[in-house]
Amino acid sequence: MKIGIGSDHIGFDFKEAIKVFVEEYGHEVVDFGCHSCNAVDYPDVAFEVAKAVSEKKVERGILICGTGIGVAVAACKYPGIRAALTHDTYSAERAQLSNNAQIITMGAQIIGVEVGKKVVEAYLNSQWAGGSERKVNKIIEKEKEFFDKIKEEVSGNQCS
Template identity: 50%
Template sequence: MKLALGSDHGGFRMKEMIKAYLRTENIEFEDFGTADENAVDYPDFAEKVAEAVAGGLYDRGILICGTGIGIGIAANKVPGIRAALCHDVFSARASREHNNANILTMGERVIGPGLALEIVKTWLAAEFSGGRHACRVEKIAELERKYYK
């Protein structure tokens, strides 16, 4: 698996912690920024990661800002992206199994580091169930095609 990572200043420390975990697990990733805690605009990093995932250069992405909300909204503007805000393990698993989420978003100011790592582990391990969920994900793609002409 190859991951694209990104954050704004509000998610920088959590992104660095996740990078350390990924290194210990030998999971390949690229950090699309930001490089420190100086104030930046989250849409810039959401776009970089979302384009890399939508373009097939990376299998999945993880984006982090203060709440996980803004960075996820921005990422979901890129066709082909299904970014899911997850602040609990159940939602992380369901986002993959039911929605085939290809980007995980989290908020550093909302959850602690221990829970964040459990969410990442769960999200990375979960696979899309397909079946009855596949037609629903296809309907999401149809909405994209309808409105992104």
């Protein structure tokens, strides 16, 4: 599987360790940054990973910041993306099984690298099999409703 990974500067060291783990686990990793401990705004990286997932350049994503919250919020703003905050193996598994989350997020200041590896392993070993499909479809439909409304507003503002 091709996995997109990214972090802000706070999650840099954590990301580097997770990246090695994912590669050793047999997956291809595409690193969207950051690439050093220099300050980076987490939305920038989250949007890049979300875009890659949305465009099917990677199959799933892993995002890391201090708490995991910021990157989750940012990634979920990208159309069609469901990012789930995960800090234990159960939430990582359920992110995929119940919500078909394409991206998981973690907090480098919340959990350690060894727990992070177990979280990632649980997520990557889980496959969407339609669990909670009705609920996920409601999310997709609501998002579509908002985008259709925006399209109408934009097309109504065109000069004729």
